[in-house]
Amino acid sequence: MIVKLPFGKDKVELELPVGADLLESKATEYTPEYTEEELVQKALENPIGTSRVSELAKGKKNIVVITSDHTRPVPSKVTLPIYLKEIRKENPDCNITILIATGFHRPTTDEEMIDKFGKDLIENENFVIHMSQNDEDMEYLGKLPSGGDLLINKIATEADLLVSEGFIEPHFFAGFSGGRKSVLPGIASQRTVFANHCAKFIASDKSRTGNLDGNPIHKDMKFAAEQAKLAFILNVVIDADKKVIAAFAGDSVEAHEEGCQFVKDLSSIKSTEADIVITTNGGYPLDQNIYQSVKSMTAAEACAKEDGIIIEVSKCNDGHGGEGFYQTFKQAASPKDVEDEILKVKMEDTIADQWESQILARILSRHKVFFVADEGTKEILEDMHIEYSSSVEDAIKKAIEIKGKDAKIAVIPDGVSVIVNK
Known part of the structure; x- marks a missing residue:
């Protein structure tokens, strides 16, 4: 089966690996009665x-x-x-x-x-x-x-x-x-x-x-x-x-x-436990930056095993999406350090983009993430402790090298459109 993944204003095609789970909203099948x-x-x-x-x-x-x-x-x-x-x-x-x-x-x-x-x-x-x-x-x-x-x-x-x-x-x-x-x-x-x-x-x-x-x-x-x-x-x-x-x-x-x-x-879908989860942020305008793309990563997080790998496919032609968000990771020794420090912050001391940093840090602390994005985002991603991939195929190849040929794979074509139920 060929799955089309939204990427900016275009779509990239992915041949669904044999045995992979396809998890998507029923909105793809819903036909309204009116215009x-x-x-x-x-x-x-x-x-x-x-x-x-x-x-x-x-x-x-x-x-x-x-x-x-x-x-x-x-x-x-x-x-x-x-x-x-x-x-x-x-x-x-x-x-x-x-x-x-x-x-x-x-x-x-x-x-x-x-x-x-x-x-x-x-x-x-x-x-x-x-x-x-x-x-x-x-x-x-x-x-x-x-x-x-x-x-x-x-x-x-x-x-x-x-x-x-x-x-x-x-x-x-x-x-x-x-x-x-x-x-x-x-x-x-x-x-x-x-x-x-x-x-x-x-x-x-x-x-x-x-x-x-x-x-x-x-x-x-x-x-x-x-x-x-x-x-x-x-x-x-x-x-x-x-x-x-x-x-x-x-x-x-x-x-x-x-x-x-x-x-x-x-939108409700049944969770799975996959070694590798591939998702997107639904294409333009939601995948213009890394900041917004954290949303779909939470859907992948909910379907991945504890040490599972997440592959995020998001164009991010607008870069990181928040200077404070970017600097928080660039200046940190590790995502775990980011998470630990944010959890200490009192309400009145909240800083810009802290919430997005907190969620991304939680994900990166528990999962390896390969990020397929616009080539101009490569350095930014690496500064943020995220590994850049030039294509979905490249990311899958890297993930299988880590998880093995028998790795369980799940694909969520639009991670912001689903509610994952355990």
């Missing part, structure tokens, strides 16, 4: 747990729509025009600001904005990019359940109506993306993000893919959305080709929960 546009429109016309957004927008002068940034494959060219039309249906003269939820990521470039939203939207709508480091742009909304300060962008707090769009997929420590994540970390201050992504929470066995129950990170995020008065969400579910296969709109909690259940039903 992408129809799914979005029907969701907006039949909201869950609240009135239509056109009704909520009546009489409102200042409406803010939170949307995702360049690192998220939300098909905004499809969703946003329909969403804006619905908002303006009963209030055509309202003032709408589209706030790009960068969280702690770098700002979205002009080129990336056009690629994501389309030239027409960029030229005719008011977009603002959230900058988490600018405390003067934030408003204090109290204390999070965790004890951290909740500060979010004033553009959102000053809105007469705050709504968001996004997508739902399994998330490696928040349980699922979407819903409340538009606020925290989406439009929160870096101080708030740091508190929420502290070492204690990341280490919790409740902060795992596909779990919201008792998840301390989710609890903070949900509280932040409530305090921000997030009144309505439009969240979609997408397939491997980034096409909408389902849409959920309405109350930020109820609509999100229904969407999460849909994703859970599609």
Whole structure:
């Protein structure tokens, strides 16, 4: 069998080794009854747990729509025009600001904005990019359940109506993306993000893919959305080709929960115990850097034996994705040293990208990782104690030399789309 692995905007072919396990979301087989546009429109016309957004927008002068940034494959060219039309249906003269939820990521470039939203939207709508480091742009909304300060962008707090769009997929420590994540970390201050992504929470066995129950990170995020008065969400579910296969709109909690259940039903796979696990970060835009690629490595981690080898196939043409993240590993003697030091850090002392470093260090401390990436990333990977491979075939050859010809192999074509159940 030939398996096509997403790699940037392309795909690389892999001949599945004899006896290998293929682990993938049922989304690959799911066929929606309607077109992408129809799914979005029907969701907006039949909201869950609240009135239509056109009704909520009546009489409102200042409406803010939170949307995702360049690192998220939300098909905004499809969703946003329909969403804006619905908002303006009963209030055509309202003032709408589209706030790009960068969280702690770098700002979205002009080129990336056009690629994501389309030239027409960029030229005719008011977009603002959230900058988490600018405390003067934030408003204090109290204390999070965790004890951290909740500060979010004033553009959102000053809105007469705050709504968001996004997508739902399994998330490696928040349980699922979407819903409340538009606020925290989406439009929160870096101080708030740091508190929420502290070492204690990341280490919790409740902060795992596909779990919201008792998840301390989710609890903070949900509280932040409530305090921000997030009144309505439009969240979609997408397939491997980034096409909408389902849409959920309405109350930020109820609509999100229904969407999460849909994703859970599609994405849950039974864990295996493999000597070698091959995975990807789902291609562009999620595999632009090493930072984001840690997500899919957690799916491989859940399927690998204690001393199993992980092969990550991720283009990473944008490099490491976070200077602090990169330097943490470059300056460390070993990944185990990174993990041990981070576990000592108190919530109030959390630093940039610490959470991603913590998870990557946990994986690298327990598994050898071969990383198939853009050639320009080779030196960066090696600085971070990760072995670069020029191709999937090269990585498999190296792994078999270590594990032997009878090694059990598992392939997860899209590691960010699955929930691994033990």
